Amino acid sequence: MKFYNSLTRRKEVFTPRFDNKVSMYTCGPTVYHFAHIGNLRSYIMEDVLEKALRYEGYDVTRVMNITDVGHLASDADEGEDKMLKGARREHKTVMEIAQFYTDAFFADCAKLNIKTPDVVEPATNCIDDYIDMVTVLLDKGFAYQAGGNIYFDTTQLKRYYVFNDFQEDDLAVGVREDVDEDTNKRSKADFVLWFTKSKFEDQALKWDSPWGVGYPGWHIECSCISKKHLGEYLDLHCGGIDNMFPHHTNEIAQSESYLGHEWCKYWFHVHHLNTSDGKMSKSKGEFLTVSLLEQKGYDPLVYRLFCLQSHYRKSLVFTWENLDNAVTAYNKLLTRIAALNPDTGAEPNKEAAKPYQEKFQRSLDNDLNTANALSNIYDVLKGKNLDDATKLFLLGDYDTVLSLNLLEGAAKMRQAAKTASASAAADYVITAPADAAPELAEKVHDLLAQRGEARKNKNWAESDRIRDELKAQGIELKDFKGGVSWTKA
Numbered sequence: 001m002k003f004y005n006s007l008t009r010r011k012e013v014f015t016p017r018f019d020n021k022v023s024m025y026t027c028g029p030t031v032y033h034f035a036h037i038g039n040l041r042s043y044i045m046e047d048v049l050e051k052a053l054r055y056e057g058y059d060v061t062r063v064m065n066i067t068d069v070g071h072l073a074s075d076a077d078e079g080e081d082k083m084l085k086g087a088r089r090e091h092k093t094v095m096e097i098a099q100f101y102t103d104a105f106f107a108d109c110a111k112l113n114i115k116t117p118d119v120v121e122p123a124t125n126c127i128d129d130y131i132d133m134v135t136v137l138l139d140k141g142f143a144y145q146a147g148g149n150i151y152f153d154t155t156q157l158k159r160y161y162v163f164n165d166f167q168e169d170d171l172a173v174g175v176r177e178d179v180d181e182d183t184n185k186r187s188k189a190d191f192v193l194w195f196t197k198s199k200f201e202d203q204a205l206k207w208d209s210p211w212g213v214g215y216p217g218w219h220i221e222c223s224c225i226s227k228k229h230l231g232e233y234l235d236l237h238c239g240g241i242d243n244m245f246p247h248h249t250n251e252i253a254q255s256e257s258y259l260g261h262e263w264c265k266y267w268f269h270v271h272h273l274n275t276s277d278g279k280m281s282k283s284k285g286e287f288l289t290v291s292l293l294e295q296k297g298y299d300p301l302v303y304r305l306f307c308l309q310s311h312y313r314k315s316l317v318f319t320w321e322n323l324d325n326a327v328t329a330y331n332k333l334l335t336r337i338a339a340l341n342p343d344t345g346a347e348p349n350k351e352a353a354k355p356y357q358e359k360f361q362r363s364l365d366n367d368l369n370t371a372n373a374l375s376n377i378y379d380v381l382k383g384k385n386l387d388d389a390t391k392l393f394l395l396g397d398y399d400t401v402l403s404l405n406l407l408e409g410a411a412k413m414r415q416a417a418k419t420a421s422a423s424a425a426a427d428y429v430i431t432a433p434a435d436a437a438p439e440l441a442e443k444v445h446d447l448l449a450q451r452g453e454a455r456k457n458k459n460w461a462e463s464d465r466i467r468d469e470l471k472a473q474g475i476e477l478k479d480f481k482g483g484v485s486w487t488k489a
């Protein structure tokens, strides 16, 4: 597989360190509010990446943290604590807020068919790990104590701005104007590893440490949680592009200084979702969440499809009109799949399917080109050398990566059509011989219901066609007012 590595700014062939084992880390949510669909775009595309790697036979272990402490309103070290802010807003304890929004996050993920990572670790579970790492960083001269806090000393690094897109000027970005700059820092780029002098008197969660009672900085979480579960080497780190700086830059600074060697080789970043007025999380004052989509009658999977239709390294513009277009595309797709017959009893032709699977894999291999992968679905539907059983097999196979409920959605559509025709035929009596075998009776019943429907619509040609089809099977019909009876010759 080839994808764009933010660290080298090139498309590269992905080669994990150990054979086919992939260690994958994802920055999880800060659980102080509902996730907006812009955040969820990252998680959808990371989910596709994980499933694409599994599709190619890699053995993936994926770890995600849950930030339930220490993330300030700015991604740098300034501003209010997000968790505390959420707790104040809702008159709950910080832990209640964390649990509520963690559950809400995974409920949203489930609706979007985002697989839960193999390991999910709340930041508050790993305090000892942070203390260990900070201790080592102090011992090695990569950190200093000032004004009661422990800071990472970025001047000790050969290169701090590892993602070339970012420079010192970017530090100002994300720091709100009404927030004072921290004068304890020796250098502007330095960042907090451990706070003891909290600006918030009522900081709810605090722990004992060699430097006094306090709480960890945000960035240290990911370095420690990744090391705890995935070891000293990480193959693949993902996140939204807004995490690239300072968060991911700081993770690399901490991890590599602690470990003394290169830490993670491949970095995968998903670009922003924007609304037409340029803001990411709101549209005309509405906070865009999965619940809001549902309230407005959208299947969350339509949003997943919407994300898959464009490339993860392009900004995506969200409008309700764009989402409506995705609804149309999704319904058309399911209608075409519903037209395939799932009951032919034929085995899928794996030989014929193989080139289609390879083509699908090539789409994914090409920097996770999901738009192309979606067009492969239409290739299958049009495939002249494929019977229905093979088509359905392939669509199910693709859906292990795309996760659009292609087969389930189509089955529901078939069922709905059946129910509709059954209710239309309810006032049309179909009488079978008492000794008819149940399987035959069901088959004939279905055909006669269709014939009844055709007669209701004065479609005599269809009515005759079905009569002839049954006659060929030795079945004679006798029409009467309001129904039909049949006998087997």
Ligand SMILES: [Zn+2]
Pocket (backbone or CB within 6 Å): 026, 027, 028, 222, 247, 251
């Ligand atoms: Zn992180």
